[in-house]
Amino acid sequence: MSLKSLDPRITREGLPETHDASPLGEIHHWGTYEVFHQTKKGDRHIHVGSVHAPNPEMAYILAKEQFARRAPCVSLWVVKTTDVYQTNYRDEDMYENNPEKMYREAGGYKVMERINKYKKDHPQNK
């Protein structure tokens, strides 16, 4: 006897009536690809997630279905996850700025005080 369903298509499948708890025969692990999404021309590409795929072309097809199905999109990048070289949050202190690096901050340059003093000392320049 096969499984009877309210859906005639499922009844036609001839599925077994008893639950088969055995694991699937063969497991095919595809690699993963990270997906970057651009919502409009001129914007930057932003990381939106990942897909499983056996090659970059399939990764692109699946990424298009997954991440460009609903939201606006003009361009997608896919990158093999293992090709992404990443830092660890344990080392996050290496990105900290110290006060001696104010020379590379816009806020490290304050000229108004000197300009105002100069203008005050040289009123004839007005």
Place this chain on the structure above:
Amino acid sequence: MYGGGYIFEDSRNGSDSAEDPRKLEDFEARIQAGEKIEPMDWMPAEYRKQLIRMIEQHAHSEIIGALPEGTWITRAPGFRRKLALMAKVQDEVGHAQLLYSAAETLGKPRETMINDLISGKSKYSNVFNYPAVTWADTAIIAWLIDAGAIINQVANSKGSYGPYCRALERICMEESFHLKYGHDNVVFLATGTPKQREMVQDALNRWWKPIMHFFGPSDKISVHTETLMRWKVKMASNDDMRQKFLDMYVPKIWELGLTIPDPKLKKNEDTGHWDYTEPDWEEFKRVINGDGPCNKERLAVRRRAEEKGEWVRRALMRNAEEYSVPLS
């Protein structure tokens, strides 16, 4: 969007006593400060285990949840409804993919999760063990089951695990039309002919019990709740979510002149909470453990889909290909 509020319990009681107390203290302080935990961060083994189970069950609920609605695609009344239902079902399957990726960052490969689903080792939301008998059932599912899931998932998107929160944010964004679509279908039937009203009332009568089961038993029964809430894995109690759902949707059901099959259901003016007949939790457990009207069908259909697709996966497989864990 289908994730139920209820995480099916593991019979083993979790313990964090084996964890390094200093690391655990730092970890809990970060969560208290509202920081997100990322895949490479240190985390207690119990946190990892509970999150894998929760996100995995959520992902399974999305793909299994696509089945009762998907069965009506070929019989949808009219082309526009067929298009809308296909789009909704496709979204749900896409949500499963996002969630599997989030769970994978914790160390369990996707194919292993799918295997555990098919063998019956992992669970999915219990509501999908019930059948969608008529078209009106799909309307009730799309409106009220999605509504329940939204309440749960908006709460969970404020949780502590970064990849899960990001997946949920995207899911919630894509979700906006599902609830409206479901409501539209229910309203259409409820304001239609006597036959159509009867159909939607019947569907509501059938689905009320699973809907009340949806958020899971009262939290007093759950052994993990306290730790899970401190770790921001679980963001609201089962009872609170059920009350919120009743607050938001009972008036919307009543305004259509539909009745809810629970004579005790009413808002208690003194407590501000809804009184209701306690759902039958024995039935809930029985159905989870395989004895529901559709458990066998759901898993058999899923297995058949995996088996039928296997040659495609094998044909595309390259020997050099190795599994890798997604980044975030």
